[in-house]
Structure formats: C-alpha cells, structure tokens
Amino acid sequence: MERHLAAVLIADVVGYSRLSQIDEEGTRARFQTDLKEIFEPTIAEHHGRLVKTMGDGILVELHSVVDALRCAVEVQQQKAKRNALAPPDQRLDFRIGVNLGDIIVEGDDIHGDGVNVADRIQALAEPGGIAISGTAYDQVKSKLAVGYASMGEQMVKGIAEPIRVYRVVLDPAAAGKTIEARKNHRSLRVPAAAAAVILLLAGATAWWQPWRMGDETNLRNAVAADTRPSLVVLPFDNLSENKQQGYLADGITEDLTTELARLPGLFVVSRNAAFTYKDKAIQPAQIAAELGVRYILEGSIRRAGDQMRINAQLIDATTSGHMWAERFDGAWSEVFELQDKMVGEIATALKLRLITIQRVAQISGGTSNAAAYEALLRGLEHKYRDTPTDIAEAVKLYQQALALDPNFGRAWAELAWVYWDLHSAEQEQAVGIAWEDVMVKLNECLKEAAKRPSPTYYQIVASLLLRQQKSDDAIAALEKAIALDASDPWNYDDMSHALVFNGRPSEGRGYIDAATRVEPVWTAWRSYVAGLTHFSMDRFQEAAVSLEKIDAQPKMHWANFFGLIVRMAAYGHLERAADIAGVDEKLRQSLLEMGDNREFSGLFVRNYFPFKNYADTERLLAGLRKAGVPDLPFGLDAKSGDRLSGDEIKALLFGHHIEGRRPATGEPYLRTTSANGVSTISVGAYSDQGASWMEGDTICTWADARGRYCAAIFRNPAGNPEGRNEYFWINAGNRNEFSVVK
Template sequence: MERRLAAVLIADVVGYSHLSQIDEEGTRARFQDDLSEVFQPKIAEYNGRLVKTMGDGLLVEFQSVVAALRCAVEVQREKAERNAAAPQEKRLVFRIGVNLGDIMVEGEDIHGDGVNIADRIQTLAEPGGIAISGTTYDQVKSKLPVGYVSLGEQRVKNIAEPIRIYRVVLDPAGAGKTVGARRRLRRWRVPAVAALVLMVLGAGLLWWRPAQLFQPASLVERFAYPLPDKPSVAVLPFINVSGDTDHDHLAAGLTDDLITELSKVSGLFVIARHSVFAIHDTAGKIQDVAAELGVHYVLEGTLQRADSRLRINVKLIDALTGLSLWAERYDRQYADLFAVQDDVIGKIISALEVKLSEGERDQLARIPTENLEAYDYYLRAEQEGFYYSDVETYRRTLSYYQKALDLDPSFANAHAGIARVAVDVWRNDYNYLWSAAVARKIAYDAAGQALKLDPNNARAHTVLALLQLVDGREVEARDSANRAVAAQPNDAEIVGNLALILAQTGSHAQAVTEMEKALRLDPTPPPSLQLLAGIVFYTARDSERAVPLMETARDALPKAEPAREYLAAAYVDRGDQTLASRETGKLLELFPDSNLTYYGYLYDYWREDDLRHHMDGLRAAGVPEWPFGFEANPADQIGEAELRAMVNDKTWTGKHKNGTEFIQYFDTAGNTAYRSANTNITGLIEVRGNRLCERFGGYFLDRMVCGYVYRNTAPEQRDAKYVHVTPRALMYFSITP
C-alpha cells in the first residue's frame, strides 16, 4: 500500500440532516450544484483531485498545502456571495478542514491519520469558515492574505495526541495577523481601558469573536449541552427595580417579547422562556447560568417604571470570557417601549453578526399594537399560563386577551392567544368552559383572524395545524406546522407540536429529531412539553425515553387524563405490567368512563398501525372495552329490526350510571331530543345494523357516535328494561308508552 505526504481538504454541510428532512430532493440538488459550480472548478484550478463525495461532504487531495488552502478560501468566499443572494431556507453552508499529513493510497481512495485529522478539524471550523492543523499553518502562515486565530492544542476523537488548531480569518482586515487564544486571555486581565482598546482593534475581523479567542477548555467541559452551530442566547428574566410589584408583569413581558422576537431569527439559537424563568438564582455567575442552559451568550437587564417614564438597563455578555459585548441604558417614555425592544434586538443581531433574511426583517419590524394599554393586557394574559390550567386561570387569561382586543381589534397576537386557549379546551376536556364544537369554532375563527392580520403568526399556524390534524387533513396540518416553525424556529412549543403532527402522520424518525430539538431549546421544559415529548417518543415506539417524561408530567399534572392514559400504555411497551395496571387503576378512579371504544373514536384520525399499537397497549394495561366496566353479553343485544322500532316515535326514560335522570325522545324522521337536570339538547340519529348512532352539536367532536342497546340484566338497575352503552355513557332506561 502506497504512503505519501499530501494536503487533505474535507468539506461538510452544516445541518445537512435537518435540511434534508425539510426538503430532501432540493437539498441534494443544491449540494450537487455547489459541487459542480463551486468546488470542482476551484479544485481543478489548484490542481487538486476530488477523491470522493461522502453524502453531505467531500474529500479532496492536493500536492501543495498552499494550493489546498487557497482553494478553501476562494470556495468559502464564493459561497458567502452566493448565500447572500439566496433565501435563508435554500442556503448550504460548509465547514472546511485542511491538514498536511501522511496518507495511505488504495486505488483511487485515500485513508490514514492525515485524512482522519482533516475530518476532525473541519468540525472545529465555524459555519462558512475554515480550520487548519498546525502542520498546515507552519507552511502557509505568511503565504496567503488571510489571518489566523490559534485555538491551541485540542484533543479530537480517535487521535491519540492533541493537535494544534487554527481558524482562518477570511476578512482582509485580519490579513497577516495571528492571534493566540491562551496568551491573549492572560493579557486581557489588565485594566479595563486596555481591554477596551484591544476589543475595538479586534472588531474589524469578521471571524474574530471574543468567544472564539478565549475558550477555556474547563468551562466548555462544564456545559450541560454541546454549543449549537449558530450563536446561542439566553435572555434572563429582566428584574423589576421599580419597587412596585405591579410592574413585575412588565419586566416578565419584556423578557418574553425579546425571547419571542429573537426566536424568529433562524441564524440564532434561543433558549425558551420556561427554562430561563426556571433558573432561580440568576444573580449568580453568568458562566454558571450559561453552562446550565448550554449557551454562548447571555442577555440580562433591569427595568424601572415611574409614571410615564421607563428606564431599562441591558447587557449582552459572552459567557465564555465573561466580557460584555454590548451594554446600553435607555431612559425613555413608556410609549417608546417598542422602539427600545427594536433597538435591543438590532444590537444583539449586530453584535453576533447574524444575517437576516428579508422575511425576518419584515417580521422584526412589525409593531404588535399601537395601543400600549392593549399591550399591557396582553402581557398579563401571557403571564397567566394556560396549558392544563384550572377554569379560573382560563377565564382570567381570556378576559385579558379580550380586553386587549376591545382596545385594539387588529391585535393579531391577542387573537392567536384566544385560539391557543380554545384549542386546549377542545383537545383536553370537551365541556370545559365551552362545548367541543364551540371551542373548535372559536379556535378556527380566532386563528384565522390572527392570520388575516399577520400571515406569519406562528402560534396561529400551530393552532390551525392541530385542528387540521384531527380533521384528518394531514397534508395541510404538516404544511401549517412547518409554516409555524419557519416563522419562529426557536419556539420549543411550536417545534414540539410539529413533532407531534409528524409522529401522528407516520414520520416517526423525523418527529423524534424535531422533539429533541424542542427539548434542547427548552432544557428545563414545563410539564406540558414533557407530556408532549413523552407522547411523541411513545408514538415513535421509544417508551424508554417516553416513560420518564410522562412520569414527571403526571406528577405535575395529576388530573391530566392523557398523562395517565399514555403512561399506562407505555408501561406495557416497556414490559412493566404491574405499573401499567396501577396507572390504569388511577385513570379509572379519576375518569371512570375511560374505555377503549372511546379512545378508538377519539383517535380515529391516527394511522392504523399507530392506533392498533395504542389500543393493544391500553387493553393489556386493563382499560375496559366500554365505560364503567360494562361487559356485553351478545345474547342480550337488540337486533336491527327491534332497535328501529325502539327509536320510531318513542320516549326513553331512565338513569345514567352516575344516577343522573334523563328523558330522550325520538321522532319518525331521525331527530332526537335529550333532557336531564342540566342538559337540554337536540340531535340526529341513524340505525346502522345493530348500532344506534347519534350526533349532538357540540359533543364528542361533533361527530356521529355509535353504541349498542342490550336487555338489562344488572340487578342494581332492575327497574330499567334496557341499557344503552356508548363510548362516553352507560344509560339504563325503559320505553314510555
């Protein structure tokens, strides 16, 4: 086998798997275009040899290491120009690693440490950047019009000895300069004036960011999560220093709004609200907070309001160095609040050198409302929290949203908030505040109104996706969910709901990927997101990951039916029959009418294999076929002819299993009227073979629900001649002459 010294270049697409999940064919086509139009001409110009492509990357050999780096520099500069002119979603960004080392040649292929080191080095390059080995640097340091940043010696996977690594500074302002990270770190421990001078001198280098120059290995190792490929930010809760707790909601609202607006920027990674508010001691060391959340940058600030004046102090800190990248003090009128927010967001984006798409600029330029009183009510609604809430919390939340709309009917976010409450009511408890049909209509109407006012409103798109999913409109549901994520790619709940829709429309692997992203965005997730994640993992047949999430959600939401239901089935999947039976017992204690027939109707929009999997799990966990443990005897079932006679101009009188008395009348045209002490409704019926099917407006998703009629043999209901069983009711009755 031939050995030789060669310059090896490896290029890899950043985030290729995610891009492929969104548009596999388009991503592959763009990769091939870059290969033929950018890489291959440059490789040929500098006498390189394309050894092979490797899925989303390529391996190239050069005889000259100077030629290899020249090729890499020109490729990245041309790619930067092309990407600047392309929409955000159609950009491919490469990392490139270059190494000079010994290789083994086998036919047309090459192997060995020289190749392996190049591959490891490229992972240390910035997106759109180049990283090189020390052996490469020693040969090229004075031969190209670029600069270098030393990362010192780094340990990389499967390479025994540490390797010197340098990042290439592509900006001409950095040409001829080499900055040493460790040496420079010690020198910056000088008085602040000297440090400021050095920061100003370094500001012109495109690839020279303080965080990349000063990365203490011990600090990075403390991080709970790997740092993302893009600038990562946590907005800590602003502190109200007004001395008046009535302004707490304003400080929390400012925090929320900054998180929401920054979440719209695809070039950033932004930690979710719940996780930043879950950090109780934000007065501690910024590095500790950043390590817990796994972010590079932290924004912190204070807010003080006195009458119409507003004073805001804000600071953006590089957590790896402890240095402030930017700080500002605003002393403005309260009416200037949105202008302050815009300025803060603009300064963050500028400090982190993030490029915005045209759509992102338009979204960030939108003012949510001109009416600050309406905005104040909106903030109060947002602070209430409304997932699996009690009825009073729901009512307060809705009242605040409605007051905001009374003051500004064109406030899209307030319409979307009402839609969000309504879809929760509709999905999770069918007569909670509104009937199912009313909640569904309110959710559709409010989401539609929000989208008329703001076509990119992410929350409204998510609500629409959930409604479309249950309506069986899979393609539209996925499209709406993807639109929501495109509008707000850093919102954990929105990404999590996309994962749910993917899971329930057959894309299990992609659903898991999206849910993992949601949990990374919200590393301390609320119970609602934990339950959602558990359901997604369970649906994707990964109950080992699902169970711990569901258990935590169940403990926080002990009266949430889905937590008990899914956990019982997941225990079966995991082979723990004892825990499954125990969970089913608690489910039936809290919700005695739970039964397989009900869940079968509820999830009739699921894929057949997913529904069968869930029903089999619930059955094995001990969930009964019919409500209240009713067991049917086929010999007692009423046949079609007799059933038709029983609902032809007849009146039924009797009691529900829970003792509620009722009267139900049937005419000759398929209409029915039902009355009890607290219900008076009308509906339609059909006899389908041996089944009696009914539809009452506003009940059970406004669909036909079918059940059976049996002759009654229950000794405790001996006054009733018959029993009518449906997925949600067990009614004992006799026919009134």
C-alpha cells in the first residue's frame, strides 16, 4: 500500500438517475461519448491518469494541481459548447471537484481522504461548474486565467473538520480575483475591481433571508460564478393614443423576456422582477445592481390602427452607454416577425450565437394569429389584477383567442389555470361554474393544451401529478417547463415544491436559489415552499421564520392556506402554544373564505400534502397533533382497535366491490376498486372514476371530477352483511357505511 500527495479530480453527471429513467440507453451513450471525446483526450493532454469511472462519475489522478484545474476548465468549456448545440433533454451537465491531498494507492485504484474531499466538494459545484478545496486554491490562485468565489468553510459528510471551498469563475475578466465569502450578513459589498465581474445583488439584505445564518453566501457565490451576459427587459412604454392598450407593451415585454432567455449563454431576469420598475424613473446602474444584471433592454410601442412602431435600446449599465438601438415599423399582423428580428439583433450586439430554431410561439403553445395573440394579452392583463370580475373577463378573452385560433396551446393552458386556481364561491360565481364541474372543465382544457404544450401547461400538469402522489412525473414535467422558459421563477419554485414532496428537500433548496436569481423579490408562494423545505429537514424554527413572512407579503390564497398548515405543525413541534392559537384563527378564516365547512383534522390535511414517503407525512401529522389537531374528524379515535391498518384496507377493498349508503342523506354508496387501484365511485346521482392507492393507514384516491381525497376505514361492531354496514368509510367531511359485496 502506497501513500503520496496528488491532485484528484472527480466529475459527476447532474441528475444522472433521472435522465436514465427517461432514456437509459441514450444517457449512457452520451456519457460514453463525453468520456471518449472530451475527458480522455483532455486528461492525457494534462498528464493525468483516468483511474476509473463509477457509474456516472469519473475519477482522475494528476501530479500537478495546476494541471488538474486546467483540465477541469477545458472540460467544462468544451461541454458548454456541446450543450449549446444539443436539445435540452439531451444535455449532460457535469459538476467537477478538484482537491490536493493525501491518497492511498492500491493497484490501479486510489482512495483515502484526498479522494473523499474531492468527491464531497464536487457536489458543491454548480451544474457545469468547478469547485476546489482550500489546499488546491492555495497552489493555483495566481497561476491560471480564472477567478474564484469563496464559499467559506463547509462541513461535508465523512470529513471531521470543515474544509475551505472555492467556486471557479471562468470569465477571463475575473482572472486572479477572489471574491471572499461575506461574513457580515447585512453587507453585500465587494471589491470595486470585481464589480464588473460579479452580478451584484445590491440591497438584497432587505429581502434575502437565508436558509440559516451565513448561508446567503451560497446564492451570492452562485451569482458571482455565473459568467454569462445578464439582462433584464424593462416594461416597454405604451405611447399609443389609446392608453388602454398597455397590455400590448406588457405582452411584448413578456415575450421578449421568454425568447431572449432561450438564447444559449444569456441569463435573463424574470418578467415579474422587471415589472417592479414599471413607470419608475430609476437610473440603469441602480436597476442593474438591484437585479444583478449588466445589460438593460428598454423601449416603447406606439400603435395606430393596424400599424405600429417599436423603439428599443440596449444599455450597458456599467457605462450607461447604448450598445444598440433600433426602430421597427410594421403592421400588427407582423408582430411576431418584428420580435424575432429584435431578438436576433440583440444577440448580435451581445456577441451571442443565435441558434436557428422555430420561434417560441411555434414550439411552446403559441400562435401565428395576431388577433388571437392580442386577445391573450388582454386576458393576461385581467389575470394579473386577480379580482373575481377580472378573472371572469380573462376567461372571456381566452375564449375569444381560442375562437380565433383553436390550436392556441397557451390560451388553453391559461384557461385551465383559471379553473385550477379557483378557491372561493365568489370566484366560481363570477366565472359561472359550479364547484363539481371545475375539474371537468380543467381536464377539458388540459386535453387541448397538451396538443401544443406551454410552460403554463407543464406547471399545471406538475401540480396535478403531485396531488396524485406522482412527484417523479411532476419533476419531469417541470424540467420541460424550465427548458421552454428559463426566465420564469414559478418553474423553479414549483420544482423545489415537487422535490420536497419527492423526499429530496436539500435539492429543492437549490431551486429556491435559482428562482431568487431570476426574481429577487420573494412571493408568498416562495416563502411557503422555503418553509416546507425547512420543515421537511426537521428545521422547525427556520420553517416558522419563513412561513411567518407570508403575512406581510401580497396575498396568494394557496400559499397562505398551505403555509398556515405547515406553520401550525412547526409551532406544534416547537411547543409554541400562544402562536398556535393565532394560526388556528387564521386557518378558520381561510376555510371560511373557501366555503369549506369540514372539520380541520389530520385526515383533511392529507388531502393537500401528498408526500412520496410516509415518514414525511407523519412529520407533518405529528406536529399538528402536538398543536392539538385531531387525526380524524367526528371525534373518532385514531388508535381505536376498530380502525383498519393499511394492509387490512388493501385486502378489504382492492379487487372488490362494496355497497352501502351515506347515513346523513340515505343516498346509496357504491365503489369498485380493481387490484391495481382503478376505481369507480358513486354516491346518489354523483359518479366518478379514478385511481386509488395506500398512504400509510389511509386509502387515497384521485378522482377525475373531485380530485384528491383520503379516507380511514373502521369496523362497525353493530353492522352486518344484510344491512351492508359492516364498515365505515371516513372522509374529511363525510361518513359512508358499507359491506363488501364481491
């Protein structure tokens, strides 16, 4: 057994397991291609030795840490070029870690702390990025044309002492510069020489409350390590004589944001972040600093009849100079061509490679009908106002857009979103729909939207899949949404949400950071997702802090409702009795607004929190129990000997037909559940179908018309087969009695 000092490089594919589930053979083939065409030649060029591959990982030994970092940099640069040419679902991103340390050599293999540290720090690298240890940094800091962003000292699994870690900044302008980890969490100042290199989030302390004290460094370092040109599209001014046509300027702003975000190598801040500057006279340098971008696109639109003029200019905020300015004249029917031309000229000005692809309208649920497009923009204007009257008006305008273009996928998706987001009788009345018809209309819209899917379509589908306890599929849907619109923070927030339900909250944290990068101002939904993430990692105090912020943020019904539930559970774990009483009152008010008179219980909560792993469900229920919330409604004892276990429920119901009645109304109750969970249900005149599965000691069902609901089953000691009342089916708000008929 031999020991010696060596430079160790470890590379690992980001999300390899998920990619393999989608296309195992294709993913493996792409990995082998990268290994043969990029890694092996580059390793040899820098006098390294490929020790072995480990599934989706690559282990390399080099004699010089300078050579190791040069090798890593060249690999990532080659991979960036290759990925830019590949469709999103065929890209492999690698994380690379480099360490200088003691290794043990046994035959052709190596191991020891030097290898372990390299492995742990590669996990801290960004996708497509490089992380190096402090020992490596000390040797290379002035020897390569790269910069560094300190991540401070990190505790990693399997290593007793904290290790210094640095991210590598590949921008040549950053060469020789090191951005130190921020020690004072109220300051975001950096050396002036680095100001043009990093994307400074000035003033971020007003909103950025990190996962725990000191962790805000992670986001700042991620920003600093992002060497792409960065841009915000400010809201275009409406110079038309008809001031009611502001929706045209807003729509063009939003579409330019989406299309520019699809350019390889360009980072674009979200539409929501940009619109906080609407109608405000603020200097470009201040906007750039607050959003962490270098370039600003601003402009105006003037429309007279069918003719329009768009003026646009691109500003470099570091100099306040104009890099590009142009005027575009044409008919409104030519709006799509004018947008494409604008995107092309901006790409040229920023020296970006303009890929030859179909415009976004043709591949992400758009339209080539200018009148349908205008109707959608008018509908979105009402959607963002979010009053019952405006929601009803948005529905009419979406329907108008679809009458003009029945294949307008995004209009179908926006219409579906209206139905998915309804949460009060007032809204249902304004839209003109009964609650029992909401899911039917939603499914009808999604069926059409699926023909030409948009990011909005994938967002809704992901939400529906989550409620069906299909978080793996929800994650895959959100990956498609991100590929279509990388500037939409909802895609990242929802991905974090899905990962939490999938049992991977630590991964979800990274997507919260990504959402914050494109939209620095936190929404109530993001605060809820952050709180749920903390909660799922047993960080109840931090969860409470995140969830309490929702009270001061613009109201979002579902964020408020879900947030209050998790907040009550967190308070339960923390034994904060006084705070529990306050949350209980707020929950009652929220339920009143929803018109939901069911008893608040653990069974009720399970309808909304479909964790993949039952341990996560139990964590939530345990906190609610400590807060005084009963597991079951109607005063039932969750520990009763008459309650059936999960195995007993499955044996009783799956593969059988049951019949009985609803005692409260006398209506007949029938249900058939196949061995694989396919279910048909009827109560009186109501009938539905769907799928059922077991979650711990409850049976949960996704019904086409009713959505998700869970139930407990009890024996009825006084029941008999003739009365068809041997068992009780307990929902959150109803009881049915039944017997197994066949």
